[in-house]
Amino acid sequence: MTLWWYEARRAGWAALLGPPIAVTLGVSAAFANPQPGDTTTARILLGALEMAVPLAAGVGCASLVGRDPAVELQLAAPTPYRVTLLRRMAVTLAWAAMVAGLTAAVLIATGWWARWPANHGPFAGQLTWAAPTVGLGAVGFAAGAVFRSPAAAGALVTTLWTIQQFFAEPAQQHLPGRLLYLFATTRGAVPGDWTGNRLALLGTAATLVALTLVLLARSERLIGEEEE
Amino acid sequence: MTGQTASTLGASLRYEFRMQFRKRSVWIVPALTVALFLLIGGSLLRDLFDPGERPAEARSAVVGLAVQVHALLSIGYGCLLADRLIRDDGLRVAPILDATPARPGARLAGKYLGAGAATAVPILAVYFGLAAAYAVHTGAPHALGWALATCAVVIVPGLLFVAAFALTVPLIMPAPLFRVIFVGYWLWGNVVAPDMMPTLARTLIHPLGGYPLDALLDFHGIDGDDTLAGPVPGATLNVLRPDPTPATAWLSIAVLLVLAAAALAGGHAVRARRA
Amino acid sequence: MRIEISGLTKTYRGGVAALDGLDLVVPTGMFGLLGANGAGKTTLMRILAGLVQPTSGRVTVGGHDLSTGAGRTAVQRGLGYLPQDLGVYPDLTARQFLDYLALLKGMDDRTARRRRIGELLEVVALTGDADRRLRGFSGGMRQRVGIAQALLADPQLLIVDEPTAGLDPEERIRFRTLLAQFAGRRTVLLSTHIVDDVAQTCREVAVLSRGRLIFRGTVEELTHRARGRVWSVVTDGPPPAEGTVVSALPHEGGMRYRVVAPASPAPQARPVEPALEDGYLALTAR
Numbered sequence: 001m002t003l004w005w006y007e008a009r010r011a012g013w014a015a016l017l018g019p020p021i022a023v024t025l026g027v028s029a030a031f032a033n034p035q036p037g038d039t040t041t042a043r044i045l046l047g048a049l050e051m052a053v054p055l056a057a058g059v060g061c062a063s064l065v066g067r068d069p070a071v072e073l074q075l076a077a078p079t080p081y082r083v084t085l086l087r088r089m090a091v092t093l094a095w096a097a098m099v100a101g102l103t104a105a106v107l108i109a110t111g112w113w114a115r116w117p118a119n120h121g122p123f124a125g126q127l128t129w130a131a132p133t134v135g136l137g138a139v140g141f142a143a144g145a146v147f148r149s150p151a152a153a154g155a156l157v158t159t160l161w162t163i164q165q166f167f168a169e170p171a172q173q174h175l176p177g178r179l180l181y182l183f184a185t186t187r188g189a190v191p192g193d194w195t196g197n198r199l200a201l202l203g204t205a206a207t208l209v210a211l212t213l214v215l216l217a218r219s220e221r222l223i224g225e226e227e228e
Numbered sequence: 229m230t231g232q233t234a235s236t237l238g239a240s241l242r243y244e245f246r247m248q249f250r251k252r253s254v255w256i257v258p259a260l261t262v263a264l265f266l267l268i269g270g271s272l273l274r275d276l277f278d279p280g281e282r283p284a285e286a287r288s289a290v291v292g293l294a295v296q297v298h299a300l301l302s303i304g305y306g307c308l309l310a311d312r313l314i315r316d317d318g319l320r321v322a323p324i325l326d327a328t329p330a331r332p333g334a335r336l337a338g339k340y341l342g343a344g345a346a347t348a349v350p351i352l353a354v355y356f357g358l359a360a361a362y363a364v365h366t367g368a369p370h371a372l373g374w375a376l377a378t379c380a381v382v383i384v385p386g387l388l389f390v391a392a393f394a395l396t397v398p399l400i401m402p403a404p405l406f407r408v409i410f411v412g413y414w415l416w417g418n419v420v421a422p423d424m425m426p427t428l429a430r431t432l433i434h435p436l437g438g439y440p441l442d443a444l445l446d447f448h449g450i451d452g453d454d455t456l457a458g459p460v461p462g463a464t465l466n467v468l469r470p471d472p473t474p475a476t477a478w479l480s481i482a483v484l485l486v487l488a489a490a491a492l493a494g495g496h497a498v499r500a501r502r503a
Numbered sequence: 504m505r506i507e508i509s510g511l512t513k514t515y516r517g518g519v520a521a522l523d524g525l526d527l528v529v530p531t532g533m534f535g536l537l538g539a540n541g542a543g544k545t546t547l548m549r550i551l552a553g554l555v556q557p558t559s560g561r562v563t564v565g566g567h568d569l570s571t572g573a574g575r576t577a578v579q580r581g582l583g584y585l586p587q588d589l590g591v592y593p594d595l596t597a598r599q600f601l602d603y604l605a606l607l608k609g610m611d612d613r614t615a616r617r618r619r620i621g622e623l624l625e626v627v628a629l630t631g632d633a634d635r636r637l638r639g640f641s642g643g644m645r646q647r648v649g650i651a652q653a654l655l656a657d658p659q660l661l662i663v664d665e666p667t668a669g670l671d672p673e674e675r676i677r678f679r680t681l682l683a684q685f686a687g688r689r690t691v692l693l694s695t696h697i698v699d700d701v702a703q704t705c706r707e708v709a710v711l712s713r714g715r716l717i718f719r720g721t722v723e724e725l726t727h728r729a730r731g732r733v734w735s736v737v738t739d740g741p742p743p744a745e746g747t748v749v750s751a752l753p754h755e756g757g758m759r760y761r762v763v764a765p766a767s768p769a770p771q772a773r774p775v776e777p778a779l780e781d782g783y784l785a786l787t788a789r
Contacts, residue, residue, distance in 0.1 A: 002602070002606060002613075003603075003606045003607075006595075006599075006602075006603040006606070009592075009594065009595070010592070012402060012404065013402045013405065014402040014403075014404030014405040014408070015404075017402075017405055018404070018405055018408050021405070021408070021409070022408060022412070025409075025412055029416065029420075029425050032425045032426050033424060033425050040424070044425075052412065055408055055411060055412070056408045059404050059405075059407050059408045060404060062404070063403075063404040068590075069590030069591060069592065069593075070589075070590045070591055070592060071590065072549075072552075072554060072584070072586040072588070072589075072590065073584065073586065073589075073590070073604060073652065074607065075552075075553070075554045076552040076553065076554060076579060076582060076584040076586075077579060077604065077607040077608055078576055078579040078580045078582075078607070078608060078609055079606075079607040079608075079609070080576075084607070147253055147256070149253055150311070150403065150404060151253065151307060151308050151310060151311045151403070152252075152253030152256065152257055152308065154307045154310075154403075154404055154407045155253070155257045155303070155304040155307035155308050155407075156257060156260060156304075158303050158304070158307050158407055158408075158410075158411040159257065159260070159261045159264070159300070159303050159304050159307075160264065161411065162300065162303045162411060162414070162415070163261070163264050163265060163268065163300065165415055165419075166299060166300065166419070167265075167268055170268050171268040173268075177268060218556075219553075219554055219555070220554065220555045220556060223549070223554060223555070
């Protein structure tokens, strides 16, 4: 447990503050609506979970590789550094999940969850935030390992997120795009694709993390080579 | 400006430009962005070269292209610049720089202009590259003139605004957190409809350049039926949305530049207090 | 832990050869590694610590082959490593930092871990500062934390790269003594620019130059390389043009130069007894 506590500290303030700030901003945006309409407000509230939490988690995971001041000591320890990085990613995602889960519970209890017609229920519906959070987290983790620069990896995660926001329609024109679309609950083009989309995001995330762990096995890349 | 200050500014600008220009990610991130954009269909990028789909006027085509390029690539621009000022501390060069007689304000300005310009090079290359291809493809050389004008009154002020905040805000919060908040702001402050929630979109503080687009470039969306600036019935913050005129367009540009200068001054003060 | 290195080559991207067909055996005890900047010392240290993979060649540590994952892990379980550029987590206290690294080294027993950390903090004279954040530590204090973390798991192999950099003279002497006492039946590989550190602690030494081994033997043998080549020159004129000036001291209106040169560098030069530094210079100046 102590080791997990240390890894939580290493994940950094951004990983800790990002999800609650993101949810707070999303919820504030929902209730700042000057022309209240239950469906629109509910959509923004679920959007805070489906959009804001994954963005925070994704940027948090993108910042895990390439900024460790004690990387040489880490690499010389018998605990593989990639396992350490995986722990930090797990902590980042677990914290985001806790914030999102609590928010979802409040939305369910207050009835806002049910006011969005495409809510997929209180249980399977948790994939609303879980799938894009894990998906974007994996993209961030992989980009961090490839670039070894939180700035570049963060830029890639935010750009991917923004492209799917700005160009929701073209992004979902074809099936592969629909399956990898992050915001299928609140901006999904084909409701029937939702389950497939959520599973595809989780599967892609698992594949990306596996590939990233293979890449991180080459410890030499991690020493003093952060792109400054 | 004294000779020493000018020399500091020039040296800082030149070397910050070089260091940032050599960063692979400054090139990879915009390249991947354009690749992703093309992969999902590319909307206007694709339509520009389709005689059946492209806008009738060269002006609408290249100004519309600027809006899409600016909206999309500025995200990576802000994220890539977010570590440039705090980097000096991380690399332990800050004490060496602080021990020189160079004025910190001039160094900051040089870093701002140098790193900002270097990070903008790929964005401008993408924009002018596509605009030139369009001009050749359609036989409309005047499209390049519109591209230059759009760059001057929309893209450059917007990037100067973004760069100032991207450099200085990470002095008071972790850079990754800034990236999250910046993206949220970019969406909220540029794209969200004002009648949906209080937003800075379509106000004088609009880095996507609603006022210059409307009043200086007479651009109202690709299809000509969008409103990019001015009051919105029922919206809050309409006090910041005067009617779009050339005067308010220049005022909007000035507001962005003043806010950028204020952000830099704030950053300078924070660093001075910590020194 | 005996280290056996044969035909070790490391070529970095861009074709830079840091190590070029190195053959070396390091026995148990203190062993010094000398060489100029860029000689390949840090690359060798990193390969031995399992951080960097060689381009070719074979390395075994205590019989474990470093080219295999299992071999690397086995070596790392008995390894203490102090890198040249020690990075720490500034938000942790010295005690927390050591606790974290102890966990990564597999020291799961909380009581034993705490006891060991307490002992080491005492050894490096940081008990009074143990609960202060590392952010406020001076360079020398951080280096002492680095030394403590290297000794955490009572390693059989201790690799220390420029360990006395940033330490004051008293700390330096204390650390040298600590290393020598620690060595015993263990292997301590000491890489340094400070020839005196090797002279005071090591019986055997190797010298690297441009990735190759140019000397391996005892400290006395390396010193002997300068016999008949060390000169004292007193002059009020410019320093001797021939040879390498080791030191320059003011002397009765002029200067006294200590020079390493194959032949007398000036008519008034007189031969003097060599030290290890002279031997090193005589070897590398060739």
